[in-house]
Amino acid sequence: MSTVSVPAELPAEPPADQPPFRDPALPLGERVDDLLSRLTPAERIAMLHQYGPAVPRLGMRPFRTGTEALHGVGWLGPATTFPQAVGLGATWDDELLHAVGTATSTELRAFHHHRAPALGAGRHSLQAWAPVVNLLRDPRWGRNEEGYSEDALLSARLGDAFCRGMSGDDPEQLRTAPILKHFLAYNNEDDRTTTSSGVRPRVLHEYDLAAFRQAVATGSATGVMAAYNLVNGRPCHVSPLLESELRRWAEPTGHELFVVSDAEAPSNLVDPEHYFEDHAASHAAALKAGIDSFTDHGEDTATTFGRISEALGRGLLTAADIDRAVRRQLSIRFRLGEFDPGQGPYADTGWEAVDSPGHRALALRAATESIVLLKNGPGAADPDRSLLPLAADGRRIAVVGPLADSLFEDWYSGTMPYRVTAADGLRLAVGARGGETTVVEGVDRIALRAASTGGLLTAAGADARLVVADTQVGDEAAQFDLFDWDLGILTLRNARTGRYAGLVDEDRSLAADRVQPAGWDVHETFRLEPQGDGTEALRSVCSGRYAVLDPASGAVTMAAADASGAERFTRTVVRDGVAEAVAAAGGADAVVLVVGNDPHINGRETQDRAGITLAPAHERLLREVVAARPETVLVVMSSYPYAVDWADAHVPAVLWTSHGGQETGRALAAVLLGDADPAGRLPQTWYRADDELPGRLDYDIIKAGWTYQYHRAAPLYAFGHGLSYTDFALTDLALDRSRIPQDGTATATVTITNSGTRQGIGTVQLYVRAVGAVGYEAPRLKLAGYRKVRLAPGASARVGFPLAADALAHWSVSAGDFTVEAGNYEVLVGRSAADLPLSAPLTVSGPPPAPREVVGRPVRAVDFDDYADVILVDATPTEGDAVTPSGPSGTLHYRAADLDGARTFTAEVSRTAEGPARLEVWAGATLLATVPVPSTGARYAWTTARADLPAATSGVHELRLVLRGEQRVRAFRFDA
Incomplete structure (x- = not known):
């Protein structure tokens, strides 16, 4: 019970010696001012x-x-x-x-x-x-x-x-x-x-x-x-x-x-x-x-x-x-x-x-409802039914993979009060159905023999310090489970201690006493670097140093600055992980294969991922296991999307879970065996392996083509994708009005029906898109609403979505505000951004967009409609943006600019370099002016550059500014 109590009633008058800031009856602002004073x-x-x-x-x-x-x-x-x-x-x-x-x-x-x-x-x-x-x-x-x-x-x-x-x-x-x-x-x-x-x-x-x-x-x-x-x-x-x-x-x-x-x-x-x-x-x-x-x-x-x-x-x-x-x-x-x-x-x-029964139940619910079923096809043994839910009654299930019996915390995780791994959850659930579970991680168990003494790297003593000792390969203290996380990054878990080897900062020794790789500076990751003679050098990723051996004491320290001074080890495979996994798969009725990432390795705070494919070791394990037992469910347990193209083509069932916390295993078992309907839907696009992704630093989702809104190629799994064990039908999409003003509102309604034979959870997703937008590049789709619905077999629900015209708005660079362009739109309803069976037209009435006014008023350079080869920069340290070429030249486009009456052009520019630079002003294919850009000596030292225009300048044009040479442009204007 709590040791802190709150008085049932506050005194009518605060004590005479109590300062006003202690009086809860006073307004907040008065209390703050009193304490501040x-x-x-x-x-x-x-x-x-x-x-x-x-x-x-x-x-x-x-x-x-x-x-x-x-x-x-x-x-x-x-x-x-x-x-x-x-x-x-x-x-x-x-x-x-x-x-x-x-x-x-x-x-x-x-x-x-x-x-x-x-x-x-x-x-x-x-x-x-x-x-x-x-x-x-x-x-x-x-x-x-x-x-x-x-x-x-x-x-x-x-x-x-x-x-x-x-x-x-x-x-x-x-x-x-x-x-x-x-x-x-x-x-x-x-x-x-x-x-x-x-x-x-x-x-x-x-x-x-x-x-x-x-x-x-x-x-x-x-x-x-x-x-x-x-x-x-x-x-x-x-x-x-x-x-x-x-x-x-x-x-x-x-x-x-x-x-x-x-x-x-x-x-x-x-x-x-x-x-x-x-x-x-x-x-x-x-x-x-x-x-x-x-x-x-x-x-x-x-x-x-x-x-x-x-x-x-x-x-x-x-x-x-x-x-x-x-x-x-x-x-x-x-x-x-x-x-x-x-x-x-x-x-x-x-x-x-803390860790109350109610919170445990909530953790289980959250872990369960976050699981996304990506694919669910038939297995080879029973082509008439989907592989999931798995039939487990009296059957043999092999739980395989490097994440099958591990739960990882990430940098911002709390400490789990307990851990239910995938293997734990399936052991309990399959066992309750009279089935059997075999657990195999599918990683090699190795021994490392020092070339200089012939001894084996061993976790010795109560503190599990690693030494080179005169022992046998069969000694579990000298055996390590090798987890390969890609890019040459390995973790080594000692068979005797069941803990990972890690660097000890105090003396640069190693100890096999870590629950998992963790911490800001991960001390538990290593490389085994081939030395060209069949031996390998053990290197700490954290310190960058190599293992050296004191032959007299057997002590191992990570002390060598390079491989030339390192001890050399010969690797012996005590147990072939892939072979063991294949054997387990061959003897099972079905396989649950769990692969993915460790949140502290190859992608975390301070480190981006190199790519989106599975680690080669995980991919090889997957293919070997599926060859041995086609009835395989691939579980991707990860912090990120993966390009699992081969699995999508060859594995009957694929699902994804994030690192789901303490109840991950029970949640997975409930979904795999059908005790719970898979309710998760992808919160981001899963791209294909051969899809050329935009550059990491290209933050322009429109031009680069990021996310479901603008990406052109078909993804592997779309935003919002997720399957169920039942069937949901969407029918009767209706708008209460088909035409609204630019500040109006409509209501979209749709019926969702569970047309299957079991209870399930459907997520109705409402999207909008502009049809034939002319003034701007509109998103291919834009999510405008969603609703999660739980339905019994045969049950239906009518779901409504208020749809304000604001949901159709885009930021107008000419108006400097959100604008709903008059014209035609579509309202679409479905199960993902790639599965939208219903649509209804919606017209927004109002005047067409007016041409951009550029005469007699300043235009910010960054308020362009399109561009090529430019970078956005700061105009001053405190406010404003400007544009500079990313190479020898850059181009800015301003659509539908009204040039009627324009006689002069003025630009705010700065330039640090000496020598020639110019700003060209084009109206369509016509060069209106070439403006020399002077050096101002500093990037924040702004000046104006001016040019006269041809007398006949008029009409609405696509205006282009071409920046040639080093310069920055903050704003420009035309004047009569």
Whole structure:
């Protein structure tokens, strides 16, 4: 039971000696102002660091911004662990995400009230750094596992639902304070602190901002974390969008957002990014741009304190700038109940909430409903029925694969209170049906013999330190299960300890004592590098050093800088993993083969994936097993989509699950054996292996062709795809009106019927598209709504979708706002972006788009309709974008520009190089002017370049600006 109680009633009058900020009856703003007035200037500055110190004279406790809570409470100890965020995204279920957020925040409260002191200073906060709503535009992104979807609407709705669960049901009192990550356009890990995401206005407003807007506008999110990268050449930590967009959206809620930095990002502004000359200037700029809390230098508050104090002394900041940020922090702390009697309404949360039976059941439900059935065809033995659900009564099921009997945590996971692997879940479920289960991981078990002494690498003693000992190959202490994760990256699990070998930092030795590869610097990954003579050198991926042997003691240390000084080992295969798997498959009635990724290897924070195909070792195992037993189910357990082209063509059944947390095995067993209907739907496109994906740093989803909205080639599995064990029919799509004005609303209704023989879950997906759009390149499809429906056999439901014209809008670069173009549209309903059997026409009435007015008004260069060979850059460090050629020249297109009366052309330009450069102005095929671009000596030193136009310039044309030579263009205008 809880040891903390809340008084049933607050006293009618606060005690005479109680300061006003302690009085919960006062308005929030008055309480914040009172407490702020009592803080000294130094105390206020100190609060700007992540680890805000206590103020004992006011009874204020230390405050840390940020506790990890992406899919359960992270880093604080055992807590309910839900599926990875991408798995939660696969549920397409707002209510479920709300429940997961509620459970997570309740456990976070329990840690706060019952375990925070034991965790140590600074380990815990009621501000939760979750969820991640960055859009999964590239399946190779190392942090793919952290986001919900490639679609802005789906991500926004799920993020809002999770935040509502985290913050609680009271708009003023917070259970926890969720923070959206990471603002903005952050989808690459390689060189993430120095790369710039080029985001033109249409992509910015229609896509990247759209994922953040709902949770901010509804007030469910209390803050935002800025991203590591730059956008259009400007670091996100000094982005004007923090104020011009995010905080503007939040204004109607009555609360300001509390914006935090990402770890070490404030220092990055000077060190790797070189955007500012010194840290005082960078911290001042970040604070003025809207950053309220600096996560930098770990628990060292003095460095940040010194930099901001220096900025204040140099006049780069004012006291008002500091007070503004402190006030935002205090507002969150008041709403969390910190200064209320009894610490507010959530302080009675009991410790029994952590890993409670209800939360275990929710974890099972989330893991089950996140599983996506990708393919379900007949097996060779019974061509008249689909292989799934598996018939297990009295049958032999082989559970095979490197992930068959392992559950992995990712970097942001909590510690699982228990683990039900795929093998565990199937053993229990198959055994209950009178069947038998055989488990084979399908990896080689090897021994490594040192060439210098002839001894074997062995896990010796209670501490499992690896030494070279005089023992036999049959000794389990000298045997290691070798897991091959691709690109030469291996993990070695000792047969005696059942634990993975890892580097010990203190003395550079190795110990086979790790539950799994983990940590920021993964110490459990190795390479066995051939030396050309049949031997191999053992190398630590973490340190880059090679194993050396002390022949006298047998001690092994990772000490050699190169292979020439390394011990050489000869590998002996004690057990052939593929052969063992093939034998198990041949003796079984069916096989469940589990492959995928380890979340800490070859794709994670700081590291993007090299490709999208399965590891060659996994692919080989798959093909060998299927040859031995065609009745094979492929389970891909992964943080990312994979190109499983061969499996789609040759394996009867394929399904995907993310790393689903503590209940993964029970969830898989329930779906595989038919106790649960597969309810998951893909939250992102699964591309084919030979599909040429856009470049990693091409953030323009429109021109590059990212996501289901713009990708041209047919995918392997489409966005929204997912099969069921029953059949759903969609019929009678109807719109209550077929014509609406540009600010109108229609309602779409459709009937979904379970026409199969068992209960199932159908997800009705509503899409829209423009027909014959002329003023802009419209998406091929755009998700406009979805609804999850549970139906018994034969049952039907009529599902309605309100459809505002806003769902048809695009960002007009000429108007600088969202616009619904008059014309024809289609409303489509189906089961995925590639399966849309029903459609209905919808006409939007209104005037046709007017030509772009360019005479007598400035036009921002970035407001182009199309482009070639240009890069978007910052116009100044604080605001504005500009355009520069990516090579010798670049071209900007502005459609339907009205040039009537134009007599002169003027452009705002800057240029650092000497020598000739020019800006050409074209109207269709006619060159109107050639404008010399002078050197201004600095990129932010802007000047105007002017040219007269031919007297006959008139009419509506496609306007082209051709930038020849090094230059930047911020804006231009025509004048009469």
